[in-house]
Amino acid sequence: MKLTIKYRMENIDRKVKYIAKSVPAIDGAGVRLKRAFGNLRGVNLDPFLLLDDIHSNDPSDFIAGFPWHPHRGMETVSYLVHGKFEHEDSLGNKGTIKGGEIQWMTAGSGIIHQEMPVQYDGLIRGFQLWVNLPSKHKMMKPRYQDIKRAEIKDVAIDNSVSVKVLAGSYNGVSGPVRDIISDPTYLDIHIDQENTFEYEVPTDHTAMLYVLEGEGYFDKTREKLVGHDNLVVFDEGNRISMQTKDKDLRFLLMTGKPINEPVAWQGPIVMNTQDELRQAFGELQTGNFIKHEYRN
Ligand code: CO
Numbered sequence: 001m002k003l004t005i006k007y008r009m010e011n012i013d014r015k016v017k018y019i020a021k022s023v024p025a026i027d028g029a030g031v032r033l034k035r036a037f038g039n040l041r042g043v044n045l046d047p048f049l050l051l052d053d054i055h056s057n058d059p060s061d062f063i064a065g066f067p068w069h070p071h072r073g074m075e076t077v078s079y080l081v082h083g084k085f086e087h088e089d090s091l092g093n094k095g096t097i098k099g100g101e102i103q104w105m106t107a108g109s110g111i112i113h114q115e116m117p118v119q120y121d122g123l124i125r126g127f128q129l130w131v132n133l134p135s136k137h138k139m140m141k142p143r144y145q146d147i148k149r150a151e152i153k154d155v156a157i158d159n160s161v162s163v164k165v166l167a168g169s170y171n172g173v174s175g176p177v178r179d180i181i182s183d184p185t186y187l188d189i190h191i192d193q194e195n196t197f198e199y200e201v202p203t204d205h206t207a208m209l210y211v212l213e214g215e216g217y218f219d220k221t222r223e224k225l226v227g228h229d230n231l232v233v234f235d236e237g238n239r240i241s242m243q244t245k246d247k248d249l250r251f252l253l254m255t256g257k258p259i260n261e262p263v264a265w266q267g268p269i270v271m272n273t274q275d276e277l278r279q280a281f282g283e284l285q286t287g288n289f290i291k292h293e294y295r296n
Pocket residue numbers: 066069071113115
């Protein structure tokens with residue numbers, strides 16, 4: 001007789017490991033933004049590198065934009081909640097991204113681009129997430145894609161939770177940003193007040209979130225009510241438990257499998273070694289930076 005042993009995996013609730021408010025920073029040609037994370041000491045967020053939050057209705061904070069600058073060795077996902085930005089690159093691609101839209105760009109072997117606001121009043125709110133590329137893809141052919149609002153699907157749960165799938169998938173619904181090499185999940189989640197939500201995530205994946213609006217508890221200890229502009233990083237486990245009190249909550253959830261490679265990072269260039277960094281900056285000076293021509 002053959003015995004079949006069934007294993008039932010125990011749920012391990014992830015605990016909140018780290019909470020930090022985003023930090024004011026100036027980037028581009030003088031854009032005042034908030035940096036949720038970027039080169040955080042002692043907190044490993046692999047495969048994610050950086051998350052910037054632009055949030056202002058004062059044009060002097062953002063109008064200078066991000067004029068021509070290079071990138072190599074990483075990918076960016078720009079998600080605009082409100083406002084309008086224009087993108088243009090050295091190889092002739094051009095696109096506009098409006099509220100509710102996404103632009104995804106793989107720098108790969110190298111691009112030179114600019115990202116400029118095309119609005120002079122009103123609220124701008126947008127996020128740029130940097131995702132690392134593994135060594136064998138760092139010098140891949142660059143690519144970029146604009147994603148319209150209608151391509152982003154909303155998954156509603158019990159009328160009290162809604163999940164916009166930006167990248168990866170949730171409840172069988174896939175997001176429009178599909179080919180990010182490290183295959184992360186990126187969700188924009190809204191939970192009504194006085195509600196709970198549980199999210200399953202592979203044990204070995206990095207998991208974190210950034211609160212846009214409202215406040216919530218992010219683990220079962222319910223020790224700390226976390227409000228807007230805070231980054232929350234989770235410990236290991238396979239489930240995240242969230243609970244709201246008397247405010248609706250909106251946050252961006254990011255999960256992904258770590259790449260586990262050395263990171264040599266300077267400004268917009270993210271490689272594995274200092275030699276590769278030196279080479280990249282040398283090529284910028286000598287005009288040999290662009291390796292692949294590409295066009296959409
Ligand atoms: Co850029």
